[in-house]
Amino acid sequence: MTTEQAYDTVDMMLNMGPQHPATHGVFRMVLTVDGERVVDVTPHIGYLHRGSEKLAENESYGQVVTLFDRLDYVSNLNNELIFCRAAERLMGIEPPERGQYIRVILAELNRLASHLLFIGTYAIDLGAMTPIMYGFRERERIQNMFESVTGARMMHNFIRIGGVKEDVPSDFVPRVRALLDDVERGVQECDRLLTFNEVFLARTRGVGVIDLPTALSCGLTGPSLRASGLAYDVRKDYPYEVYPYLSYKVPVGENGDCWDRYYMRVLECYESLSMIRQCLDQMEEGPVMAQMRRIARPPKGEVYVHGENPRGDIGVFLVSDGTDKPYRVKVRPPSFCNLVSLRPMMRDAYIADAVAILGSLDIVLGEVDR
Amino acid sequence: MIGTIKGLLTTARWLLKRPVTAHYPEQHLPVQQRYMGFPALLMDDTADEPFCTGCMVCVRECPTQCMSAQMHDNPKFADGSSHRRKIINEFEINLNRCILCGICVDVCAFDAIEMSYEHELASYARTGSRADLTLLLDLGRRYMDMSGWSPENPEKNVAEVALAKRAAAAAAKAASAGDAAATDDPTEDGE
Numbered sequence: 274m275t276t277e278q279a280y281d282t283v284d285m286m287l288n289m290g291p292q293h294p295a296t297h298g299v300f301r302m303v304l305t306v307d308g309e310r311v312v313d314v315t316p317h318i319g320y321l322h323r324g325s326e327k328l329a330e331n332e333s334y335g336q337v338v339t340l341f342d343r344l345d346y347v348s349n350l351n352n353e354l355i356f357c358r359a360a361e362r363l364m365g366i367e368p369p370e371r372g373q374y375i376r377v378i379l380a381e382l383n384r385l386a387s388h389l390l391f392i393g394t395y396a397i398d399l400g401a402m403t404p405i406m407y408g409f410r411e412r413e414r415i416q417n418m419f420e421s422v423t424g425a426r427m428m429h430n431f432i433r434i435g436g437v438k439e440d441v442p443s444d445f446v447p448r449v450r451a452l453l454d455d456v457e458r459g460v461q462e463c464d465r466l467l468t469f470n471e472v473f474l475a476r477t478r479g480v481g482v483i484d485l486p487t488a489l490s491c492g493l494t495g496p497s498l499r500a501s502g503l504a505y506d507v508r509k510d511y512p513y514e515v516y517p518y519l520s521y522k523v524p525v526g527e528n529g530d531c532w533d534r535y536y537m538r539v540l541e542c543y544e545s546l547s548m549i550r551q552c553l554d555q556m557e558e559g560p561v562m563a564q565m566r567r568i569a570r571p572p573k574g575e576v577y578v579h580g581e582n583p584r585g586d587i588g589v590f591l592v593s594d595g596t597d598k599p600y601r602v603k604v605r606p607p608s609f610c611n612l613v614s615l616r617p618m619m620r621d622a623y624i625a626d627a628v629a630i631l632g633s634l635d636i637v638l639g640e641v642d643r
Numbered sequence: 644m645i646g647t648i649k650g651l652l653t654t655a656r657w658l659l660k661r662p663v664t665a666h667y668p669e670q671h672l673p674v675q676q677r678y679m680g681f682p683a684l685l686m687d688d689t690a691d692e693p694f695c696t697g698c699m700v701c702v703r704e705c706p707t708q709c710m711s712a713q714m715h716d717n718p719k720f721a722d723g724s725s726h727r728r729k730i731i732n733e734f735e736i737n738l739n740r741c742i743l744c745g746i747c748v749d750v751c752a753f754d755a756i757e758m759s760y761e762h763e764l765a766s767y768a769r770t771g772s773r774a775d776l777t778l779l780l781d782l783g784r785r786y787m788d789m790s791g792w793s794p795e796n797p798e799k800n801v802a803e804v805a806l807a808k809r810a811a812a813a814a815a816k817a818a819s820a821g822d823a824a825a826t827d828d829p830t831e832d833g834e
Contacts, residue, residue, distance in 0.1 A: 336706035339744045403654055410663055417675070424679035424758065430744040438749075442677070465653050470646035567750075 284312055287624070291320045295398050295628040298638030302615075302631070306624055314619045314627075316612055321642040329602040334360050334434055334569040337599060342428045344604065345640040347390055350376075350383040350419075351582045353432040356602075358513060359578040359589040360434045361563075363571035372436035372561040373514045378449065378552045379422070379431070381545045385456060386415040387583035388538045388545075391635045392463045395535055398632035399476050404467050411459035418452050434569045436562035446553050453546055460542045468539060477532035481618040481630035484529060491614035495585025495607055496537035497634055501529030507581040519551045531626075531633040538583075538635070570597045584608050584635055604643060608636040676790070679745050679758035681738055681774070683782035684731075685792065690802030692719060693780060694755035694794075695731040701747035701756055709740035710747070726805040731755075734779060738764060738772040754794040759786035 290301035299320035305313040325344060329337045341352040354376055361368065368376070393408025416426045422441050423431035431438045442448075467473050483493070488501040498505055506523045508516045524540035526533030571593040579588035585607025592601040611634050618630050665672050674680070687694050697714025715732040719725035747756050759782050765771070774782070786792060794800050798808055 332706055333704075335746065336704070336744075339706050339742060339746075403650070413663075420678060421675040422677070424675070424677040424745065425743060428742060428744070430746070438745075462653055466650045470650055471644065472647070474646075 282307070289627065291317075296631065296638075297394065297636055298641075300631075300636065300638055300641070302627070304619075304624065304627060309623050309625075311619050311622050311624060311627060314616050316615055318609070318612070318638075318641050321638045323643065325643045326602050326604060329599055331598065333597045334571070334599065337602065338433065339428070339430050342430060343639060344606065344643060345582060345584065345587075345608065345637045346427060347637050348383045348387040348583045349427055349429055350379045350423075350432060351580070352587070353429065354380050354514075355578060355580045355582070355587050355589050356591075357432050357434050358580065359576055359591040360569060360571060362576045362578055363574055363591060363593055364434070364565070364569065366435055366563045366565055368436040368563050369560045370515070371440075371556060371559040372563070374552050374556040375437050375441055375561060376432055377514050377516065377519075378549050378556075379419070379437075381549050381552070382415050382418065382449075384583045385460075385542055385545050386412045388542050389415075389456075389460070389463070391538055391583075392467065392535070395632045395635075396467055396473075398628050399473065401467065401470075401473070404463050407459060407463050407466065411456050411463075414452055414455055414459075418449065421448075433562070435565045436560075440561050446556070449549065449553060453549060457543075457546050460539065460546070464539055468536060474532065476626070476629055477535060477633070478530060479528070480531045480626045481534075481622060481633060482528060482530045483614055483618050487617050488529065488614060491617065492610045493585070493614045494610065495582070496524075496541060497534050497585065497611055497614070499524060500526035500533035500537045502527060505586075507579055507586050511579070513580055515552065515555075518555060519548050521548050521551075531629050534633040534635075541583075568597055570595070579605065582607050584637065584640070585611055604640075606640040606643060608634075608638075608640045609643075612636060612641060674760050674762070678760055678762075679743050680761040681741060681743065681759060681764060681782065682736060682747055682756050682779075683759035683761065683786050684734060684756055684776070684779040685754065685783040685787060686780055687800070687802050689804075690719065690725045690727075692717070692725060692727070692802070693731050693776075694753045694800055695734065696727050696729045696753060696755070697731040697734070698729075698752070700750050700752070704746050704750045706744060706746060707740045707742055709737045709742075711735050723806075725802050726809060727802070731776065734776045736774045736779060738774055754796065754800045757783065757786060757792065759783065760789055761785070 284305045284307050287304040287306050289304060290296045291299040301317040303315040304311050325340045329340055338353050338356060341356040342349045344352050389408040389412045393405030396404035419429065420426050423429035483501055485501045485503055488498055502525055504523045504525045509523055521544045524537050526537055573593060573595040575592040577588060577590045579586055587607050588605035590603040591599055594600040619627060622630060685694050697712045699712055702710045702712050712731060713733040714729045717725055717727045717730035720728050745758050748758055761782050797804050
């Protein structure tokens, strides 16, 4: 604040977290506040560090998939997919078409589940109790579908190096179609409840604005970056799996504020729904697993593979020394990299908006700390 | 104001509908057919012994090292009522460590282990999370009854079929060898 002051004031340090319900896990922010304004914010991470990257060095390639399940525990299948793609790139194998379609369907369903969870928890961050019930109801339907396909609701270990574990059940396609209709209604309901609600708009419009150059220099990716006006989507720009066969739009925002970041995710839900429908139309019978040895043993080399997670651009740097265990696994977690932009977003915001800004980044601490 | 009214209308639509939630301890939702609960060991009913021979492949492949196994010589192999030379003696799964990934099922060559439907195994006992062979076989029995399980490779794994196959092979061998060469040792196994 630059007003003329007759007396000296001192900035106050305000500690928020790690045990705070609005930090979506164990995340600690040290806010420096001048009255109601946030002057500076220092994020502290590491409370959920499990050493996944190091653990991966002692496990065989097939076992590492179970660790990737637990990175971003809201979009498990997307994580499995990225590691399996990295290992496949290293081994030079290509999963069969049906396997790729199944992977994309499951990954997009998981994106839907993740965004629905975001809509619910973001509303609760801002003090609205109802939307989380709607979001969770739809997410539960998707998880039921996962359970019938993969056998687990969250930690699936279903996407394997070379394809998927097994073919989908015979009634998969009609059931997913019915599910999509239900989920679409659910997304529309959440949309109606929240998006243009006056209170919600007042809390999010113009809050936590980040302009595109700052966002890019902070390494922001995913829906949060697209909210600032750049249509960067790994699925579109560096296509993988069967994404090039699908037609979809990449929603782009204008202002880069909290509302845009929220709305990008709502729009992405609709895009995901249409992508899954196209996949179901295009999918043909066939094998789901590539011909390969049971124990994956990639040749010596290193590879960097990235893909689009619900939170942003996830990357895996994988080094193989020719044995059945990876020499090094490095993850570029989108949540962690997105946290860098927390400081420019929060500067000069009100304390009351700190939770709104943090929530709009949609971080998952399992991925931030690994 | 309009947004608030819209929201109220949306919620009002659900006011008279039945709840979608289930009240858990009283109400149990059915698990899906592919549900992966805790691993369990299966019984080969035709030989009245477990399929598991204690080959340790699941123990080695487990990402969390939650299992331990020990094999011994199968007494039934000596009297010819089983085709398994070795049989599991002790098997323990620490259910606290198990992450339900299903890798043990994938690597098992004997159809001996399956992910059961069990997921409510809380107990008051201090050792309640340590499932021993008896408990694992009980869980496996429940799973076989619930799912109508059948082995993937019967000719390799089910004792009756395997023994019949082995007897047929031995008979064919004996016939082809003819009676010129008297059988050296009838107890010697072909494999």
